[in-house]
Amino acid sequence: MIKKRIIGLTGGISTGKTTVSNYLESRYKFPVLDADLYAREAVKKDSPVLCNIITRYGNNILLPDQTLDRQKLGEIIFNNPQEKIWIETQIHPLVREGFINRINELKNDIIVLAIPLLFEAKMTDLVTEIWVISCEEDQQIQRLMKRNNLTFTEAQTRIKNQWSLERKIALCDLVLNNNSTVEFLYQQIDQYLRL
Secondary structure (H helix, E strand, O other), X not given: XXXXXEEEEEEOOOOOHHHHHHHHHHHHOOOEEEHHHHHHHHOOOOOHHHHHHHHHHOHHHEOOOOOEOHHHHHHHHOOOHHHHHHHHHHHHHHHHHHHHHHHHHOOOOEEEEEXXXXXXXXXXXXXXXXXXXXXXXXXXXXXXXXXXXXXXHHHHHHHHOOOOHHHHHOOOOEEEEOOOOHHHHHHHHHHHHHO
């Protein structure tokens, strides 16, 4: 049996994971399984996890259409480590299960798992190699402020809620530097995959 090559793609918030995922999918036709999609599925309307969240925080955690107000939940968990841990214990097992089921279904030799919290969620056992996308912290803050319409302090708080990039880099197989242009980022991927 051929062993699958499973790339764990991670990095900090707003370092460029989506850009790399999209490139690997479009250029190399690798299937990309996204932790965020499984996490959204876990908290979809009327799901058991969403019911638990409502029980804990009340109906004001919902949007008018009765779906989860992710921004409001973010404000809670990024300012309270205990609540962040509670939410993760609700969602991470379902994300893991989703990955395992899909990996077993796929026939591809190379699969990419895009997992922002690869280390934090203790999912490194699912992958055969780890790629970390890195950039300077000031770039990360600017991108995050722009993307999520956050203040400098809010962006900084979210970044500090994850493992540092240095800590992730120390444990990875490949570092992709995203301090420059998208073209430079793609060149690094192409060069590595040609080896």
